Amino acid sequence: MSSRKHFLLVAVGSAGDVFPMVSIGASLGLRGHQVTVVGPPVNREFAIRNGIDDYVPISSDNQYASSLKDKYLLETRYHGLFLLRYAVAWNTTIYTEIRLRACPELRILSVDRPNVWGDLLAHTQLKIPLLRVSIDLPITGEDRSNVMTLPAGRPQQRLMASWFHAWNENMQQLGVHTGTNQPMRLFRKVRPSVPTIGLWPDSITGGWGKRAGVQSFGFVPPSNIGVDKCGTYIPQPDRKVVVFVAGTEGTTKDWLGKFIKVSIQVCKCLGCDGVVVGGEVEDITDEFPPFFTWEKFRPLSTLLPYSSVIVHHGGIGTAAAALKYGVPQLVIPRVFAQPYNAERLQRMGRFV
Numbered sequence: 001m002s003s004r005k006h007f008l009l010v011a012v013g014s015a016g017d018v019f020p021m022v023s024i025g026a027s028l029g030l031r032g033h034q035v036t037v038v039g040p041p042v043n044r045e046f047a048i049r050n051g052i053d054d055y056v057p058i059s060s061d062n063q064y065a066s067s068l069k070d071k072y073l074l075e076t077r078y079h080g081l082f083l084l085r086y087a088v089a090w091n092t093t094i095y096t097e098i099r100l101r102a103c104p105e106l107r108i109l110s111v112d113r114p115n116v117w118g119d120l121l122a123h124t125q126l127k128i129p130l131l132r133v134s135i136d137l138p139i140t141g142e143d144r145s146n147v148m149t150l151p152a153g154r155p156q157q158r159l160m161a162s163w164f165h166a167w168n169e170n171m172q173q174l175g176v177h178t179g180t181n182q183p184m185r186l187f188r189k190v191r192p193s194v195p196t197i198g199l200w201p202d203s204i205t206g207g208w209g210k211r212a213g214v215q216s217f218g219f220v221p222p223s224n225i226g227v228d229k230c231g232t233y234i235p236q237p238d239r240k241v242v243v244f245v246a247g248t249e250g251t252t253k254d255w256l257g258k259f260i261k262v263s264i265q266v267c268k269c270l271g272c273d274g275v276v277v278g279g280e281v282e283d284i285t286d287e288f289p290p291f292f293t294w295e296k297f298r299p300l301s302t303l304l305p306y307s308s309v310i311v312h313h314g315g316i317g318t319a320a321a322a323l324k325y326g327v328p329q330l331v332i333p334r335v336f337a338q339p340y341n342a343e344r345l346q347r348m349g350r351f352v
Contacts, residue, residue, distance in 0.1 A: 004032055008101060010094055010110035011039035011142055014072040014248040016317040017111045017135050018043045020199055020220040026050045038097050040064055056097050058090045075335060080159030081128060087115040092170040094118030102126050109133055112196060120186040134198045136316055136337040136345055138208055193226055219320035233275050235306035239270040243303050245312035246279035247334060264292050275303060314338030319345055
């Protein structure tokens with residue numbers, strides 16, 4: 001029997017989710033395995049540049065752009081509206097692509113997100129081996145005990161019924177009878193039996209992963225393939241550099257301009273160079289002084305060895321890169337897991 005496998009990687013989320021999965025896929029490809037990545041359309045070029053020939057966009061460009069504008073719904077009581085508008089279609093694509101490639105050699109690696117369940121259904125119905133990949137640092141029971149939420153009201157119940165109905169309709173069109181395998185039941189009954197791998201060192205969680213039965217292999221950085229296309233800024237040996245990371249795609253709108261203006265003043269007062277990485281192109285309108293540069297995309301491995309400080313939003317991938325190169329961090333958390341990541345780093349004494 002051939003040892004060559006076909007790995008289908010599901011990467012739903014921001015660059016912090018997609019980049020590590022693409023890196024894993026590139027490594028699997030170099031080992032002779034067949035690799036398919038299902039992810040956001042905006043990351044297709046990056047994936048192809050890193051050796052992923054079979055990349056399936058999870059949605060159209062327009063739908064993805066719309067989902068970025070609605071990302072904040074995920075942090076509210078109306079997250080069901082986000083699921084109805086986007087996640088149902090995404091999971092339909094995930095299930096369809098898995099079923100299309102179903103064979104004895106197929107294996108699924110999927111980012112562990114609460115808005116991803118198409119892989120769980122495929123694992124249950126098609127008996128395909130599944131591994132969930134945890135990108136964010138885990139929120140332990142002790143941390144959850146301090147979180148209070150309001151009970152679901154009638155609007156939330158209607159939203160839940162709406163996206164359940166939309167999911168069932170999509171599956172029926174594919175000739176799939178979900179039966180009792182509804183999304184909530186998949187998470188309650190199936191998800192606990194699926195093994196999880198943490199893409200963070202267990203030391204950063206205080207040993208939580210080992211106690212919870214989660215295998216941890218440390219941070220997985222993006223592949224260095226295509227690093228030659230890394231931007232225009234060249235670090236100067238006689239100039240200190242401060243790196244500013246704009247934030248998660250879709251969350252910088254109406255904020256990036258203020259962030260850049262403050263960053264320029266910081267560099268001006270310190271007498272150092274500044275490099276802002278990331279952010280939407282349409283938000284970059286002003287001309288920058290000679291000591292300041294904006295890069296749409298730049299591997300941090302090409303900047304951090306020369307940097308004095310990195311200022312970022314609290315994304316775990318950015319924090320991991322700073323830890324790797326021993327660069328002090330100033331974290332400005334904004335949404336999702338970022339405040340929790342910042343708190344963890346503060347406990348570790350990794351702040352500026």
